[in-house]
Amino acid sequence: MASRTLVVDNGASTIKYGYADEDTPYRTFPNNITRSKTERKTFVGDQLETCKDFSGLYYRLPFEKGMLTSWDVEKQVWDRLFTGKIIPCEPSATTLLISEPILNLPNIATTYDQLVFEEYGFHSYTRMSAPQMAMYNEIPKLYGQRMASGKKRVDSAVIVDSGYSFTHIIPFWKGKPILVGIRRINVGGKLLTNHLKEIISFRYWNMMDETHLVNEVKEACCYVSNNFWEELDICKKSPRANKILQNYVLPDYSAQQTGYVKGKPKTKNTKKAKRSSEMDVDINNDVENGGNGGEDEEGSDFSENSDSNEDEDDSDVEMAPATDEEQVLTMNNERFTVPEILFNPSDIGMEQAGIPEAIVDAVSACDEEIQGMLYANVVLIGGNARLPGFRKRIVNDLRQVVPSEYDVRVGIDKDPLGYAWRGATRLATMDEFASEFKSRLVTRAEYLETGSALCESRFRSGV
Secondary structure: OOOEEEEEEEOOOEEEEEEOOOOOOOEEEEOOEEEEOOOOOEEEHHHHHHOOOOOOEEEEOOEEOOEEOOHHHHHHHHHHHHOOOOOOOOHHHEEEEEEEOOOOOHHHHHHHHHHHHHHOOOOEEEEEEHHHHHOOOOHHHHHOOOOOOOOOOOOEEEEEEEOOOOEEEEEEEOOEEOHHHOEEEOOOHHHHHHHHHHHHHHHOOOOOOOHHHHHHHHHHHOOOOOOHHHHHHHOOOOOOOOOOOEEEEOOOOOOOOOOEEOOOOOOOOOOOOOOOOOEEEEEHHHOOOOOOOOOOOOOOOOOOOOOOOOOOOHHHOOOOOOOOOOOEEEEOOHHHHOHHHHOOHHHHOOOOOOHHHHHHHHHHOOOHHHHHHHHOOEEEEOHHHHOOOHHHHHHHHHHHHOOOOOOOEEEEEOOHHHHHHHHHHHHHHOHHHHHHHHHHOEEHHHHHHHOHHHHHHHHHHHO
C-alpha cells in the first residue's frame, strides 16, 4: 500500500482535502474556474483568493445538476491539487480516497478511473459517495451514546446530504445504502442563491451578475424559520419593532473587501474548518416550539437530559444608520423565505416534496422492521445544514408526520460541511477499518491489467 492517503471530498461547490495521517483540519478551495470582469483575469480554484474585485464574476462549473459533466474544468482544478501546487503530492506514492455523486453514472465513473490512473498516476485509489464517507464517523456520539462492543459503525442511519446542487436522503443498513429508499430533491445552495439574486434584483438593485456577493449575503443573513407566519407578520412592523430586519453593508472592493451585517462586529470570512468533533442533537421528547429569527444553533451543545441555551437574537442590536460612504442592503423577510424552499419547494412552483416529507418517503420504502431505527438516527450533512434553525425545523416537521410509536432523533455535527471528509479519514487510518479499506482499493497495476471493470466491482461492493 502507498505510504500516504489523500482524502478528497470533491463537492460541486468546494473541495475538501487533506492527508489522512496529518493531525490538521481539512482545507477547502472552490471547485470552479472564475473570470473577473474588472481585472480581466481567470482564476482556477484557490487562485480566487488573490482576486481584488469580486463583482461580476463569471463562473465555469464542473458539476451540472449534481453530476460531473465538464471534465475540462475539473481537470484544471485537479491539476492544482494533484500536481503539488497547493499541497505536497507525489501520486505514484499516494493512495487517493475521493468522493463521487451518489448513484454515479457508469461513463462518468469510468472517466474518474482514467484520470486518476492514466493522467495522474496514483498508486491506488477508491471512490465512494459523501454519505457513505459520513457513515464511518462515530454516529452514536451524536446522541450521547457509545458504540456497542465489536461493532464498527451503527446498524442503520438516514443521511440527509443537502449540498450545492441537490438534497439527497439516503437510508443505510449495515453500512450499505438501501437503494429503494434513496430520494433526491432538486433544491440546493445554488438554487437558494439564485432565488435570492432574483428577489434582490426585483426589490432593490440589479444583482443578477453578483453571484459571489449574494452568496455571502445568504450565508451571513439567512436562517430557517420555525414560526414562519408569525415572523412574516413581524416583518411588516416598523424597523424599530422589527427584530428580523438586518442591514448588510455591501463591500466596495477598495477600502472594504468583504461585506458585513450592520451592528455586528466585522469579521473576516475564514476558510479554515472547525476541528471540533462535538455534535448537536435534538430529541423529539424535548423539542421546544418556536423559532428565533437569526439564532445560531450550531455553537450550542445538546445532550439528552439538558436544555439548549439559545443565543441572543442578532437582530436585537439596534441598527445604526448608514453613512454616506456605505451602500446598505436591507434584508427583511428574505432572510427566512429563501431557505423555506428547502421545506416547501412548491413555493417557487417545483412539484417536489420538502426535506421532512422526503425523509418519511425514503424510510417508508424500507422494511418496516428497521423504520424505527432509521427515524432514531437521522444525520444532517452538507453546506445547507449550517443554516441556523435547520435542525430544529427538521425535528419539528418530522414529529408531525412520523408515526407516534417511533422516536425521532436528528443530529448535526458542528461542522456538517466536513463531516464526510472526517468519516473518510477514519476509514483510511483506523485499524478496525483496515481490512475493509484495503479490500476497496484498486492499484494502478491492477487497473492497467483489467481496466475499469475491477474498479466497478470493488467500489460498488459497498452499495
